[in-house]
Amino acid sequence: MKEKRTLMLPGPTPIPKQARLAGAEEIIGHREPECEDLLKEVVDGLKYVFQTTNDVLVLTCSGTGGLEASIANTLSAGDKVLSLCTGAFGERYATIAERYGVDVERINFEWGKAVDVNKVRERLEEDKNNEIKAILMTHNETSTGVVNDPQPIGELADEHDVLLLADAVSSLAGVELKVDEWGVDVAVTSSQKALMSPPGVCLVSVSSKALDAGQEADLPSFYWSFQRAKERYDRNFQTPSTPAIAILYSLRESLRQMKEEGLQEVFNRHQIVTKAIRKAAEAIGLELLVDDEIASTTVTAIQVPDEVEYSTLRQNMKEKYNVYITGSKGELKGKVFRIGHLGNVSRSDILSTISALEMVLKQEGFELKLGVGLEAAQKVFYEEESR
Numbered sequence: 001m002k003e004k005r006t007l008m009l010p011g012p013t014p015i016p017k018q019a020r021l022a023g024a025e026e027i028i029g030h031r032e033p034e035c036e037d038l039l040k041e042v043v044d045g046l047k048y049v050f051q052t053t054n055d056v057l058v059l060t061c062s063g064t065g066g067l068e069a070s071i072a073n074t075l076s077a078g079d080k081v082l083s084l085c086t087g088a089f090g091e092r093y094a095t096i097a098e099r100y101g102v103d104v105e106r107i108n109f110e111w112g113k114a115v116d117v118n119k120v121r122e123r124l125e126e127d128k129n130n131e132i133k134a135i136l137m138t139h140n141e142t143s144t145g146v147v148n149d150p151q152p153i154g155e156l157a158d159e160h161d162v163l164l165l166a167d168a169v170s171s172l173a174g175v176e177l178k179v180d181e182w183g184v185d186v187a188v189t190s191s192q193k194a195l196m197s198p199p200g201v202c203l204v205s206v207s208s209k210a211l212d213a214g215q216e217a218d219l220p221s222f223y224w225s226f227q228r229a230k231e232r233y234d235r236n237f238q239t240p241s242t243p244a245i246a247i248l249y250s251l252r253e254s255l256r257q258m259k260e261e262g263l264q265e266v267f268n269r270h271q272i273v274t275k276a277i278r279k280a281a282e283a284i285g286l287e288l289l290v291d292d293e294i295a296s297t298t299v300t301a302i303q304v305p306d307e308v309e310y311s312t313l314r315q316n317m318k319e320k321y322n323v324y325i326t327g328s329k330g331e332l333k334g335k336v337f338r339i340g341h342l343g344n345v346s347r348s349d350i351l352s353t354i355s356a357l358e359m360v361l362k363q364e365g366f367e368l369k370l371g372v373g374l375e376a377a378q379k380v381f382y383e384e385e386s387r
């Protein structure tokens with residue numbers, strides 16, 4: 001019998017049943033008042049999760065489209081930006097800006113480490129002629145499982161009057177992001193991660209500073225234009241092009257569930273499952289890529305032990321136990337495996353993943369006592385429940 005699929009990827013993620021069913025609602029015309037109500041409720045729910053009063057634009061694309069839009073709408077060709085690269089997705093953001101003819105200066109950090117804010121401060125202080133127009137950062141570097149703190153970078157951006165553009169694709173709703181309080185001008189996320197919805201919709205919060213910068217920016221955009229999207233919102237809460245209505249139904253339901261649970265509780269839940277996975281990995285004798293203080297609460301990267309091949313590990317997890325994990329990219333390819341634990345991930349998903357991992361590792365010749373990881377994770381959940 002085929003076992004139940006346990007999707008432990010850093011996106012796409014499992015969708016709650018009610019949100020899946022909501023996606024089967026009858027399709028409505030996108031110029032009808034019902035669709036305006038749908039979009040309005042989605043945007044209100046998103047403002048709660050982004051912790052912002054900014055406009056949150058709904059684009060029909062995956063996260064990468066939103067990252068591209070954030071560049072195309074705020075910058076001009078030849079503008080200088082600082083790109084803070086802590087892994088594959090930081091590198092991707094820099095590459096997108098380069099493709100648009102932006103003058104990108106990367107500050108590279110070792111993969112598995114977080115942004116060193118002092119380096120950013122030093123570089124901005126050297127910029128006496130105010131050539132730097134924006135900072136690009138990855139809030140949650142999915143390739144390594146590192147969280148970069150936007151707050152001190154937002155303070156620096158404010159001090160030096162530059163824009164802060166943040167890739168929040170794998171963080172929003174799983175790692176706290178206070179868009180307004182921390183001064184994030186553009187934050188980009190997508191539906192298929194911690195927002196517990198199908199892939200295909202990208203959500204972008206845009207500050208008035210970013211919209212103003214857009215008035216002067218000369219990079220081309222039409223489908224991605226924030227201005228067109230905003231004008232349409234302001235007129236009658238519609239989108240310039242046909243939105244992904246079925247996905248918006250699902251997203252509305254997921255946002256309702258998050259509101260009901262409460263944002264702080266959503267973050268707590270992510271923190272607890274992260275602790276359980278990290279404690280379990282350590283108990284099994286595995287090495288975590290990232291230190292506790294900067295560890296993501298949506299994805300955990302674990303070193304592949306010498307005795308085991310990454311591809312065999314992933315394959316056996318999938319074929320024997322129907323548990324889906326993934327590897328990493330670039331310099332970490334084959335060296336670490338990653339477990340996603342964002343959105344609609346339950347404690348039992350975590351327990352079955354750890355259990356399967358132990359068995360697969362043991363079968364591959366890694367020495368361990370079956371149950372040690374499971375016990376460590378159980379202890380985390382048990383203690384949490386007894387508090």
Ligand SMILES: Cc1ncc(COP(=O)(O)O)c(C=O)c1O
Nearest residue numbers: 062063064089142167169170190
């Ligand atoms: C941090 C980050 N940025 C960007 C992306 C790309 O998103 P998408 O695949 O939705 O275009 C991902 C996807 O995993 C991501 O984790």
